[in-house]
Amino acid sequence: MTADLHAEVILSRCVREVAEFVDAEGWGNPPQMFALVPTADLVAAEPSLIDQLDEGNELTPIAQESFPEDVTGGSMALDEFLATTTWPDAVQGCVLVQEIVVLPPDAESTLDDALAPLLADHDAADAAARAAAEAHPERREARLFAAVLRAGTSLALLQVRPEDDADEFGDLDLRTYPNLAPNVIDALHHTFESDPLD
Template sequence: MSSAPDFTAALPAAAREVDDFVATGGWDQPPQLFALVPTAALLQQEPELADSLDPDAMLTPIAQDSLPEGDLGTALSRIVWPDAVAGCVVTQEIVVLPPAAEEQLNGTETDPAEAARIAAEHPDRREARLVAAVLRDGTGACVLRVRKAPDGPGDELVEQPDLAPNLLEALRQTFQD
């Protein structure tokens, strides 16, 4: 009896690969969704892809159709993956505020539009792209690319497995019956 491969160590690399891919398109992009499939299974099923895939990568991201406009959580709640998909990744551009700005957001928990307005108008806001990835077993990984300031050095990358717990949970739910 063979056991399923353990993709845990490969998940952060897959999240970075998706971030690199999306970054080539620049900023101001809508959310994007990717399926993560085992590279070995993909090559077995589609051998003609051998020249275009990294054979050392355990997981290969495959871009999915555009997500519908509107609430990302609602869009994700409608997704169900076939058994061949080992995990998934979503990218979303967000606004990051410094910790001192949290006080201004108090009381907006029930009004996301008001919170978004305050964040968009905050003088210390930074634009960022959040990449969240999960495996079927619930393992998560996140990459945050903070857009460079107009007078600053390049983009800043932050990797932390639980950077976006709510988004990771929404992705985990796409693997539930």
Template sequence: MHVDPEPAAGPLPSTPLRLVTLEVESHVAADGWDQPPRLYALVPTADLVEHEPALKERLSAQLEAQPDGFTSIEQDGLPPDRPLEETLGGIEWPDAVAGCVAVVERVMLPPEAEDDLPDDEAELLTFVAEHPDRRDVRLVAAVTRDGGRHSAVRARDPHDAPLLEGPDLVPGLVDHLIRTLT
């Protein structure tokens, strides 16, 4: 999976999609590393409160701060023995879902390592596991039905690694998510 390591020029706008992406990343990061993939539906908070009045008090501060914001709803039951990208291929969201967010941990190698990748799957796993420049990363990708996209990448090491973010950091995962909304 390719991640564009170039940070965005200048500060990024605080759009509802960016804010919910960062919120999900923070939520998942609080649980530490070595987690299975996670998937969230994005529902406009105003719509959620309208259809579930019992949530109004709980979500009132969020709704007041971001009237056009999203609430993320974690989806349980992702198959643990199947790659997230395969699972996403079988998902279709109902119309009430305005977008979705996926979080997955991956091992990344520098681009120059691609020429040395073995074809055999067992050899490939060993090569990646033993590569001195490998990096464990957490990828967060979010999309909306109207074409919005945002992503974030955090390296496991160093402990205080900065969060990289932008609309096109993990285009492959973003593409998989977009297909679930069409």
């Protein structure tokens, strides 16, 4: 197995573990960040955790503290917050989970109509786009999992919320699409730079 493929497998396992954790919490939660830390380092630092960790996984996701109220409350954009975030050397990657709204491809004209008069005002255009997405009759709720490793590997997956409540705790259906969440992935990569504002 090549080094690149090995990194992809490690990152996929971490995202799957995070997805299972957040899925058990149900829907309607704020964004959450997970640090990916070498499992061997965790066991060395806290031997009592050995029974709770899968030593077969090289990295273990560690849930971080909730985002500040100004991020979850909306006065600061998530990308602005990430621009001020850095990780210590021990953290080898991270996973960001956020609930989003997905629309069918033909919904673009609805968004264009809502945004056209507001393009000069970024905040107003963003608010209008969100309102139009929320009001769209074919909107679906989803979770976006965006993950990166310090070495450069990245992965973005989408979990669409089942329409039938009975399916909410069924098997996880994680999907990827071409060019899914490139700006989020880029923002996460910047959190591993020595100075994310450079």
